[in-house]
Amino acid sequence: MLGLLAALVAAASDETRAETPAERGRYLATVGDCVACHTAPGGTPFAGGRAIETPFGPIIAPNLTPDRASGLGAWSDADFLRALRRGLRPDGARLYPACPYVYFSAVRDEDLLAIRAFLATLTPVANPARGAGFGFPFNLRPLMVFWDALYFRPAPFVADPGRSMAWNRGAYLVEGLGHCGACHGAKGALGADPEPGVLGGGRVRGWFAPDLGGDPRAGLGGWSLDDIERYLATGSNGRALAAGPMAEVVENSTARLTMADLRAIALYLKQDAPLSQPAAAPSPVPNGRIGAAIYADACAACHRANGEGVPGLFPRLAGSSAVQSARPDTLITVVLHGGRAAATGAAPTGPAMPALGWRLDDASVAAVLTYIRSAWGNEAAPVSSEAVRRGR
């Protein structure tokens, strides 16, 4: 029964279309957003070469095109499955978990092999770039055997028969190919990922991937299913604009998924929890006048004096989850270095925020961020000058 449900879940979005495995694989590779890491800036898609920054050093995502010498051309299906589900290359070397094989172990064989079939249709490109620039001892790949033993529990996806098929489809996508937890989960010791489905928020490249749980302020507690769908489909929903790493995810992946799959993801993320209202208890803020003065002069032109922004263009700050996240990394990064929102077919503008780091010193950034985290009913911890300094 469980197996049957799982099969139905995996096929839920595909049942109406008669597709070749390669066509299914193209869609599934989009779900997994493989192209994001496995493409060098300005390079051929999937030909590898992009350096992925990790806390341990850079690691170069390898070539996935069917080139025999430098790509996957000489790999068997079994090699491919072993790499994605167990983190082992054909020569027995261990992958680093920058490649989210921890998540892919939950993906069904048919789906992984469909991705392989799609990758096999690509034009072979010779690009031997790969490898990690990690420092000792993390440069010793054989030591990954211990990491895998500690943190890696290969587990196939198990459907919950008490939930709807759509909910289970969402769980399969989020916990598997979508590998949402790779960013939205708090990394543990040695970069270990959290339990599947624990999406309490995590730091990634100077940004904070927000809590996707039901917290009414910092999480999705105040978001409706439609809010989540619109955000993933367009990058913009009147509550938030996708920017930074999430803008890439929206542009490359979620904006290209079927509405049925986005609805499934939304159902799973909401965990059937009802909409909850944030408790209004704003506390007085030290130096609030300075933060308010900077906000009025430097921010209010776009984000408006009442923090409501301009729908689809300038993000709303009042009641925003990103603004009230546990960690202010995203806010600091956006203010210091600027940012650009996702540009999708449905929301093609991709509005940008200018960098203000040259104009605001650390104390000023801290003051204005502390202000927006406590104004208009927002409630979140103050931001320190020291945190801003680290973000420069």
Add this chain to the structure above:
Amino acid sequence: MLTLAEAATLEAIVDRLIPPDELGPGGREAGCALFIDRQLAGPFGRSESLYLLPPFLDGTPEQGLQSPLTPAVRMRAGLAALEAHCRAAFVGRAFAALPPAGQDRLLSEIEDGTRSLAGVNARAWFDLVLQMTMEGFFADPIHGGNRQMAGWRLIGFPGARYDYRDWVERHGAAYTLPPVGIGGRPGWHDAG
């Protein structure tokens, strides 16, 4: 860029071109000399954007200055010539030590061409000083002048705000927000 002595002369000049009065501070307090010093030390002072190879001929007024000398060199030469003139004509006193009325008279004579200074085009030098003093009084404070936005407060200029949408519909209402510069305003650092 300027020496202390040159700066003292320049401070005295800018404070006569824009004297302090009941409307607000003068050129000295507004930082005009600092603005001029920074500009002379930068690309403008070195004529970096101008073609500076010969021939050098006296052109028509419409053709602008035809000189191999950069603004920094001209400023220095003019200040030195002014000092030499004062020390010769006023028994060794520096320009800065003259009474304001005496300073005004001398500057006025240079401006209208009735007073020449040895070795320099005194009128062209005066034009340079006057132009740069006005720039220093009204340019964004980030450049060293317009200190405390004295120039902007004087004329009611609101500064570098992004837009004024909240005020567009408020016909007849007094606009009360303080001016804000590229680098902010004093209220960003103390709750003013």
